[in-house]
Amino acid sequence: MVLYSDGITEAKNMDMAQYGxxxxCAIVSQNWHLSxxxxxxxxIDDLRRHIGTQKVFDDITLLVLKRMELGVEKKSQPPATALV
Known part of the structure:
Protein backbone atom coordinates (compact mmCIF):
# COMPACT_ATOMS: atom_id res chain seq x y z
CA MET A 1 0.00 0.00 0.00
CA VAL A 2 1.35 3.42 -0.90
CA LEU A 3 -0.06 6.53 0.76
CA TYR A 4 1.11 9.93 -0.40
CA SER A 5 0.35 13.62 -0.12
CA ASP A 6 -0.56 15.79 -3.09
CA GLY A 7 2.90 17.34 -2.78
CA ILE A 8 4.24 14.29 -4.61
CA THR A 9 1.78 14.07 -7.49
CA GLU A 10 1.60 17.85 -7.92
CA ALA A 11 5.37 18.42 -7.77
CA LYS A 12 6.42 20.34 -10.89
CA ASN A 13 9.60 20.41 -12.89
CA MET A 14 11.15 23.49 -14.51
CA ASP A 15 8.67 23.16 -17.42
CA MET A 16 5.80 23.20 -14.87
CA ALA A 17 4.87 19.58 -15.72
CA GLN A 18 3.47 17.72 -12.71
CA TYR A 19 4.93 14.43 -11.53
CA GLY A 20 1.43 12.91 -11.53
CA CYS A 25 2.11 4.21 -10.07
CA ALA A 26 4.66 3.33 -12.76
CA ILE A 27 7.61 3.55 -10.35
CA VAL A 28 5.80 1.55 -7.66
CA SER A 29 4.84 -1.09 -10.26
CA GLN A 30 8.43 -1.35 -11.49
CA ASN A 31 9.71 -1.84 -7.94
CA TRP A 32 6.90 -3.81 -6.24
CA HIS A 33 9.19 -6.78 -5.57
CA LEU A 34 11.56 -4.70 -3.41
CA SER A 35 11.25 -3.91 0.30
CA ILE A 44 11.84 9.69 -3.96
CA ASP A 45 14.78 9.31 -6.37
CA ASP A 46 12.45 9.48 -9.38
CA LEU A 47 10.59 12.46 -7.92
CA ARG A 48 13.86 14.32 -7.32
CA ARG A 49 14.93 13.54 -10.88
CA HIS A 50 11.63 14.96 -12.14
CA ILE A 51 11.80 18.11 -10.00
CA GLY A 52 15.43 18.83 -10.84
CA THR A 53 16.38 22.27 -9.53
CA GLN A 54 12.79 23.47 -9.19
CA LYS A 55 11.85 24.76 -5.74
CA VAL A 56 9.48 22.51 -3.77
CA PHE A 57 6.34 24.42 -2.74
CA ASP A 58 4.43 21.69 -0.88
CA ASP A 59 5.10 18.91 1.59
CA ILE A 60 6.31 15.58 0.27
CA THR A 61 4.87 12.77 2.37
CA LEU A 62 5.08 9.12 1.40
CA LEU A 63 4.17 5.99 3.36
CA VAL A 64 4.87 2.54 1.92
CA LEU A 65 3.42 -0.52 3.63
CA LYS A 66 4.20 -4.02 2.46
CA ARG A 67 2.64 -7.19 3.79
CA MET A 68 5.03 -9.92 4.73
CA GLU A 69 4.03 -13.56 5.10
CA LEU A 70 4.65 -14.99 8.54
CA GLY A 71 7.71 -17.15 8.67
CA VAL A 72 9.02 -15.82 5.33
CA GLU A 73 10.70 -12.62 6.49
CA LYS A 74 14.47 -12.87 6.75
CA LYS A 75 16.32 -11.40 9.71
CA SER A 76 18.44 -9.27 7.39
CA GLN A 77 15.38 -7.87 5.56
CA PRO A 78 14.48 -4.23 6.39
CA PRO A 79 11.17 -3.40 8.10
CA ALA A 80 8.05 -3.60 5.95
CA THR A 81 7.15 0.05 6.55
CA ALA A 82 9.01 3.07 5.21
CA LEU A 83 8.02 6.68 5.91
CA VAL A 84 9.42 9.90 4.48
Missing part, protein backbone atom coordinates in the same frame (compact mmCIF):
# COMPACT_ATOMS: atom_id res chain seq x y z
CA UNK A 21 -0.07 9.75 -10.12
CA UNK A 22 0.61 7.88 -13.36
CA UNK A 23 4.37 8.26 -12.84
CA UNK A 24 4.02 7.38 -9.16
CA UNK A 36 9.05 -1.03 1.46
CA UNK A 37 12.18 1.05 2.13
CA UNK A 38 13.53 0.38 -1.37
CA UNK A 39 10.19 1.22 -3.01
CA UNK A 40 10.07 4.47 -1.05
CA UNK A 41 13.60 5.33 -2.12
CA UNK A 42 12.85 4.54 -5.77
CA UNK A 43 9.86 6.93 -5.70
Missing amino acids: WEQL AQEIKQAV
